[in-house]
Amino acid sequence: MTDTLQAGPRPRLNRxxxxxxxxxxxxxxxxxxxxxxxxxxxxxxxxMALYKHVANKEELLDGMVDVIVGEIDPPAADADWKxxxxxxxxxARHTLQRHAWARRAIETRTAMTPRVLDYMDSFVGxxxxxxxxxxxxxxxxHALGGRVWGFTQELFxxxxxxxxxxxxxxxxxxxxxxxQRYPNVVAIATSVTHDxxxxxxxxxxxxFEFEFALDLLLDGFERLHAxxxxxxxxxxxxxxxxxxxxxx
Amino acid sequence: MTDTLQAGPRPRLNRxxxxxxxxxxxxxxxxxxxxxxxxxxxxxxxxMALYKHVANKEELLDGMVDVIVGEIDPPAADADWKxxxxxxxxxARHTLQRHAWARRAIETRTAMTPRVLDYMDSFVGxxxxxxxxxxxxxxxxHALGGRVWGFTQELFxxxxxxxxxxxxxxxxxxxxxxxQRYPNVVAIATSVTHDxxxxxxxxxxxxFEFEFALDLLLDGFERLHAxxxxxxxxxxxxxxxxxxxxxx
DNA sequence: ATCGTTAGGAGTACAGTGTACGCCTCGGGT
DNA sequence: ACCCGAGGCGTACACTGTACTCCTAACGAT
Numbered sequence: 001m002t003d004t005l006q007a008g009p010r011p012r013l014n015r016x017x018x019x020x021x022x023x024x025x026x027x028x029x030x031x032x033x034x035x036x037x038x039x040x041x042x043x044x045x046x047x048m049a050l051y052k053h054v055a056n057k058e059e060l061l062d063g064m065v066d067v068i069v070g071e072i073d074p075p076a077a078d079a080d081w082k083x084x085x086x087x088x089x090x091x092a093r094h095t096l097q098r099h100a101w102a103r104r105a106i107e108t109r110t111a112m113t114p115r116v117l118d119y120m121d122s123f124v125g126x127x128x129x130x131x132x133x134x135x136x137x138x139x140x141x142h143a144l145g146g147r148v149w150g151f152t153q154e155l156f157x158x159x160x161x162x163x164x165x166x167x168x169x170x171x172x173x174x175x176x177x178x179x180q181r182y183p184n185v186v187a188i189a190t191s192v193t194h195d196x197x198x199x200x201x202x203x204x205x206x207x208f209e210f211e212f213a214l215d216l217l218l219d220g221f222e223r224l225h226a227x228x229x230x231x232x233x234x235x236x237x238x239x240x241x242x243x244x245x246x247x248x
Numbered sequence: 249m250t251d252t253l254q255a256g257p258r259p260r261l262n263r264x265x266x267x268x269x270x271x272x273x274x275x276x277x278x279x280x281x282x283x284x285x286x287x288x289x290x291x292x293x294x295x296m297a298l299y300k301h302v303a304n305k306e307e308l309l310d311g312m313v314d315v316i317v318g319e320i321d322p323p324a325a326d327a328d329w330k331x332x333x334x335x336x337x338x339x340a341r342h343t344l345q346r347h348a349w350a351r352r353a354i355e356t357r358t359a360m361t362p363r364v365l366d367y368m369d370s371f372v373g374x375x376x377x378x379x380x381x382x383x384x385x386x387x388x389x390h391a392l393g394g395r396v397w398g399f400t401q402e403l404f405x406x407x408x409x410x411x412x413x414x415x416x417x418x419x420x421x422x423x424x425x426x427x428q429r430y431p432n433v434v435a436i437a438t439s440v441t442h443d444x445x446x447x448x449x450x451x452x453x454x455x456f457e458f459e460f461a462l463d464l465l466l467d468g469f470e471r472l473h474a475x476x477x478x479x480x481x482x483x484x485x486x487x488x489x490x491x492x493x494x495x496x
Numbered sequence: 497a498t499c500g501t502t503a504g505g506a507g508t509a510c511a512g513t514g515t516a517c518g519c520c521t522c523g524g525g526t
Numbered sequence: 527a528c529c530c531g532a533g534g535c536g537t538a539c540a541c542t543g544t545a546c547t548c549c550t551a552a553c554g555a556t
Contacts (some may be wrong), residue, residue: 261505293506296505297506300505452509
């Protein structure tokens, strides 16, 4: 009677099983209907059992995002930076489309998990190994951020806040460890603040990043307008990039 | 004793007062802490009293978005399309920054209020009177959509769903009325589906719109990279557009 | 001045949410 | 044989949105 009417003894719960079940359930019933109770019921378990594997619902959502980040294809190393970034973003988009709730869930996230940082680090790496400067890469990440993730603009704001009670030595040690695991993002974070001689954080001009991406788009519109561009041909035979190239 | 310790008789509640109080309260305590009970308390009223002026919380949030949309500066009519769009978007951004909750609230919205449609219509108008084609304007709106609002991609999906039980005649009448109030958005909506001879809706290739904006940005990065562009000068003295122009 | 109507606020109630706290029950190491 | 701790159970609480019923004050018509 301990096992309901399932066959065999119920396998033990663990974090991975909880997260995967949560993702599957969110796929099915939507993120707004996903409650701890509903998820527990799906796992044949009492609600509070989940809290042995997840601190709270917030952390559950963090974990779910981690799962879907893991589903994004790694970048193809051989390609040039442009097609590398392009395929990476399209892969991310594809993944987000398979999990309709993911976009909304990501937007509400406030913390930055290691897996997400790994993802960003490899993303930045594609730009840097492609020869782009730290400066340009930084702005490019911001410009693309709104298109892939919602968190990018907060990347360089948060890290300062969560650990206010550490000594300078500890802080330096943490940064050294971070630099080991996320060399690319740390390189960018330090380079942007290096110019003004400040510490990490608060060195990122959000207004500039916004206008940077905006003007890139507006310039693009203007160029296409001047060329008399139309989407009729581009849609069927070739990508925008190619269309723009031929029109150039 | 009917009035608590406020001076004078409490002014009657109305929709505008509810909405404004909700906006002010959200500014203060954040959107996630805004509950019907808390709002009612702020207005010195019992929770259920609010439901005489808003159907439910969803509609309350819709109304709050309407309020902040109304705060965005109207476009300056005299400028060229590019600077018109630019200043409009920067004004929108400025408004969204004053209400930190607004971005998140907008992203959860699913319905399209008349005020929002008005806003979009005037926005489209800036492009069209600037001489851009319907086609290019359409894609430009999508490309900018993710940057200003989160709803743009659903614009051409929803209108078909909410009214499934109307006759073709009624549908045509509704569209005629819509064309009168929102001439620009209707022009775009009909033009995009016109090509394939289908009815309104379902004519918008989301994947294409995504790649359109993506490639515009990537091409921009590439161009700046080739020019050896750096943000050092651009940040202090001039905008990106100007910097790009001088480098061109 | 009296009436009925009605809009708008009050009160109660209910189902559903996240989660704090304590208990119980196994499986495995000593 | 013992213990002990990881992990699941049960109860409980504060809080959410909102349905339903009642009451009261304002107002136009008689």
